[in-house]
Amino acid sequence: MDPESTKELLADVFSQVAERLAFMFSEPAEEDEFPDFCQQALMATMTFEGPTTGRLTLAVPHDMCPELTANVLGLDPDDDAITESASQDALKELLNITCGHVLTTLAGEEPIFNLSVPEIAPLPNDGWNKLYREAGTCPLLVDDNPVLIHLQLDS
Amino acid sequence: MGLKVLLVDDSETVRAVMAKTFDLAGLDIEAVHHAANGKEALAVLRQESVDLVFTDINMPVMGGVEMLETMKQDSALANIPVVIVSTEGSATRVDQLKEKGVSAYVRKPFTPEGLREVIDSIIGDSNGS
Numbered sequence: 490m491d492p493e494s495t496k497e498l499l500a501d502v503f504s505q506v507a508e509r510l511a512f513m514f515s516e517p518a519e520e521d522e523f524p525d526f527c528q529q530a531l532m533a534t535m536t537f538e539g540p541t542t543g544r545l546t547l548a549v550p551h552d553m554c555p556e557l558t559a560n561v562l563g564l565d566p567d568d569d570a571i572t573e574s575a576s577q578d579a580l581k582e583l584l585n586i587t588c589g590h591v592l593t594t595l596a597g598e599e600p601i602f603n604l605s606v607p608e609i610a611p612l613p614n615d616g617w618n619k620l621y622r623e624a625g626t627c628p629l630l631v632d633d634n635p636v637l638i639h640l641q642l643d644s
Numbered sequence: 645m646g647l648k649v650l651l652v653d654d655s656e657t658v659r660a661v662m663a664k665t666f667d668l669a670g671l672d673i674e675a676v677h678h679a680a681n682g683k684e685a686l687a688v689l690r691q692e693s694v695d696l697v698f699t700d701i702n703m704p705v706m707g708g709v710e711m712l713e714t715m716k717q718d719s720a721l722a723n724i725p726v727v728i729v730s731t732e733g734s735a736t737r738v739d740q741l742k743e744k745g746v747s748a749y750v751r752k753p754f755t756p757e758g759l760r761e762v763i764d765s766i767i768g769d770s771n772g773s
Contacts, residue, residue, distance in 0.1 A: 506753060509753040509755070510752075510753040558657070561657065561661055562657065562660055562661060562664065563664050570660075574656075575656070575657050578655045578656065578657035578658065579657050581655070582655060582657065582658055582661075582752075585731050585752075586731045586752045586753055588731065589730070589731030589732050589733055589751075589752070590731070590733065592733070593733035593734075598733055598734060598735040598736075599734065599735060599736050600734060600736070601732075601734045601736050601737050602732065602734065604702065604731070604732070606702065606704075
């Protein structure tokens with residue numbers, strides 16, 4: 490799959506999932522409106538094995554997580570329930586659901602994939618720019634927040 | 645008389661989302677029990693009266709499929725309907741799960757309407773307002 494087709498697929502699937510899960514609206518970002526640096530970002534990753542193996546990565550600014558979590562849970566962003574742990578859970582769930590739908594779009598509904606448990610880590614300062622510049626990475630604006638999503642296919 | 649449901653997922657956030665979705669669906673829920681994995685769920689099922697179980701597949705300690713298999717071998721639990729809630733979209737996997745006795749399969753992200761439809765198909769449409 491060429492990088493441009495990958496970007497289109499990721500943008501399409503992610504926008505549907507983000508809208509249904511978190512009522513957040515996303516659109517592909519133009520280069521001149523997208524930051525190539527993000528000081529505090531979180532990266533969620535998960536791998537999959539099946540007819541195709543690979544990894545899906547999602548990077549978001551740390552500041553976006555409370556808003557995401559509040560929307561997922563239907564709470565106010567200042568609610569005490571919006572903890573760091575809940576934020577990480579919400580981000581993992583967003584990635585998890587996106588991955589399931591990306592695989593169905595890629596491979597259809599017959600194959601079975603084994604999905605890993607999503608993992609979260611802080612993205613190093615230069616990590617955002619590296620991921621942004623990687624071929625096939627899809628930059629999106631999600632309710633005005635910059636988001637990167639990257640699909641790596643190993644086979 | 646409302647439904648007593650058990651939500652099984654290792655993410656507390658996901659369980660909270662499901663509980664919220666029951667509210668949005670207008671379902672008459674009397675009690676919502678929580679478990680973080682299949683092993684915890686079996687302990688809850690042996691202590692509490694539960695009408696319906698919603699479970700994830702992939703969880704630490706004990707996953708949803710192993711929990712289901714254990715339930716089917718226990719006469720006290722074998723008839724409690726189990727709904728799998730998962731991100732996976734494989735029709736082959738869904739068929740395999742139904743052969744194991746799963747009552748229904750809900751793919752994430754789910755909507756209140758979708759969840760209600762599934763519950764109605766299992767317990768009839770007498771639930772809710």
